[in-house]
């Protein structure tokens with residue numbers, strides 16, 4: 001809705017540059033006629049190990065997709081990995097069924113398959129288009145308990161009204177974004193603008209690249225954002241990342257979420273002082289990922305540039321530390 005208003009204002013010449021011509025007006029008219037969906041395109045990585053897991057994981061899928069507001073205005077694109085060959089086994093509601101399609105089935109694979117599809121989609125579309133990334137977290141293990149809480153916590157943020165209407169100052173939005181030991185979104189579900197996503201490295205190449213940064217040898221994978229943790233790091237890996245997050249309670253910054261629901265207020269992330277994050281990421285050396293030199297060195301390696309003046313990290317990272325020295 002908001003995007004339509006914005007497009008219409010632009011077309012009428014109220015926009016930033018009033019640059020739309022008659023062609024744009026015509027396109028908007030035609031889009032209205034064909035009732036194009038104006039909402040987000042949701043990419044969902046579904047993993048089901050074996051046949052016997054299908055009923056349990058179906059519950060997970062229902063719980064997550066029931067959080068999609070206005071399903072008829074969104075598109076849901078699923079990659080199914082493992083036991084489920086087509087979507088009929090999901091028994092979706094009529095509305096969800098109409099909005100959902102299977103991208104592909106894979107016998108095996110990881111999140112990078114779906115992140116790659118999301119990234120490819122973004123490279124060929126309107127930079128203002130919103131995408132959401134979801135996955136069936138906890139489909140290996142019990143669907144209630146720790147994984148269930150965490151899943152609800154991250155899914156409800158990625159699909160929230162707040163994230164769906166994030167202001168221009170943000171390009172990635174999630175329940176929580178945590179800057180150390182590497183900038184990441186715990187649980188890895190988020191909403192983003194395509195214009196930002198299109199700048200990122202292909203997720204299929206990212207894992208390997210993260211293994212060869214100057215930081216790679218400074219700690220185990222979860223402290224650096226390599227191996228499977230590279231997927232959580234990917235969306236935050238570019239110097240132009242402008243993260244926003246929602247959870248107002250500073251007690252949660254890493255690991256399993258203490259509760260499934262939380263008070264939401266969108267703010268630029270990181271929203272707390274650095275000490276709030278570092279005191280809770282104890283499994284890594286207390287200095288890992290805290291220095292400016294480390295972050296800059298990774299940006300230069302991955303994207304061959306430094307962040308702009310408005311980068312969130314300038315005010316958060318240490319100007320020097322023993323880890324900076326190791327890089328030089």
Ligand SMILES: *[C@@H]1O[C@H](CO)[C@@H](O)[C@H](O)[C@H]1NC(C)=O
Pocket residue numbers: 084085086087088089
């Ligand atoms: C969907 O998959 C099931 C088995 O997983 C199969 O029995 C059914 O024929 C498939 N349906 C379609 C439309 O391919």
Ligand SMILES: *[C@@H]1O[C@H](CO)[C@@H](O)[C@H](O)[C@H]1NC(C)=O
Pocket residue numbers: 207208211227
């Ligand atoms: C990363 O490096 C480790 C250790 O050198 C190696 O075992 C692993 O296979 C590498 N992973 C990738 C994705 O290249």
Ligand SMILES: *[C@@H]1O[C@H](CO)[C@@H](O)[C@H](O)[C@H]1NC(C)=O
Pocket residue numbers: 249250251252258259
């Ligand atoms: C913040 O979260 C902690 C842990 O779940 C909880 O004990 C505390 O009451 C919460 N604080 C507020 C203000 O909601």
Ligand SMILES: *[C@@H]1O[C@H](CO)[C@@H](O)[C@H](O)[C@H]1NC(C)=O
Pocket residue numbers: 320321322
């Ligand atoms: C870092 O900078 C502070 C002052 O800004 C200085 O006191 C400290 O010695 C420096 N540490 C290193 C390791 O260079």
